[in-house]
Structure formats: structure tokens, C-alpha cells
Amino acid sequence: MNYEISVYPEQIAIVRLYGELGHHETEKIRAQISKTIMQGHVTTLIWNLAGLQFMDSSGVGLILGRMRELSIVGGQILILNPSSTMQKIFQFSGLAPYMMQADEQAAISHIRGIVHG
Numbered sequence: 001m002n003y004e005i006s007v008y009p010e011q012i013a014i015v016r017l018y019g020e021l022g023h024h025e026t027e028k029i030r031a032q033i034s035k036t037i038m039q040g041h042v043t044t045l046i047w048n049l050a051g052l053q054f055m056d057s058s059g060v061g062l063i064l065g066r067m068r069e070l071s072i073v074g075g076q077i078l079i080l081n082p083s084s085t086m087q088k089i090f091q092f093s094g095l096a097p098y099m100m101q102a103d104e105q106a107a108i109s110h111i112r113g114i115v116h117g
Contacts, residue, residue, distance in 0.1 A: 001025040005032060011043040011075075012111060014104055017059075018051035026058040033066055043075035046107050050081040060093050067098075080107050 002018040003025070013036065015029070036042045045066055049055075067077050079099045082090060090099055100107060 013042040020054040021059040023058040
């Protein structure tokens, strides 16, 4: 499992996940993202899942938990390019409204439109 976190202007961060996401990796990612949120550096997380082949329930918990943390600061999430299997899981988890099939630049433009529109 590999991941990258990039922070952009306007407190937007993109989390790129690759390979398979299990419990052990989830804890590392959670700690890093939560720290960034709590320090006030991020209010919007874009989860790019285009390179993710598998995610267990801990991955869903990772996204839902960060969503709760962001709600405290009026933040939001966007889930990019989940596989068809992950789309079904997110629909059952109540995350369907946050899914989008797009590249990162389109997602940032979409978020900026929401934030500034």
C-alpha cells in the first residue's frame, strides 16, 4: 500500500491511495490526515481512489472518520474514481453523494465552486 497526501491552497488536500488498503495502513494515514486537519491546514479532503484495488471496512471508517473531523470545521470530502465495487460499498455507507468520476483538477474546480459559489 502506497499513498500520497498533497496540500493545495484554500485548505484543500488530495489523498491518493494505491494498491490495497487494510487496517495497518489505515492507521498511518489516519494519524497524518487527522493531524493536518486539527492543525487547521485542511478543510477539504479529496480522496483519489483511481489507483486503489481493494479497501476493507477500515478504509470506509477512515473516510467517515475524517468526514466527522472536517464537519467540526465546516469542511467536506469528495471521493474520486472509486471502482464499481467500492461505489457499492460507499452507497451502502451513505457516501454516494460525495463520489465523483473526474480528474483531480476538475475535482478542485468543483470544490472551489462549492466553497466560493
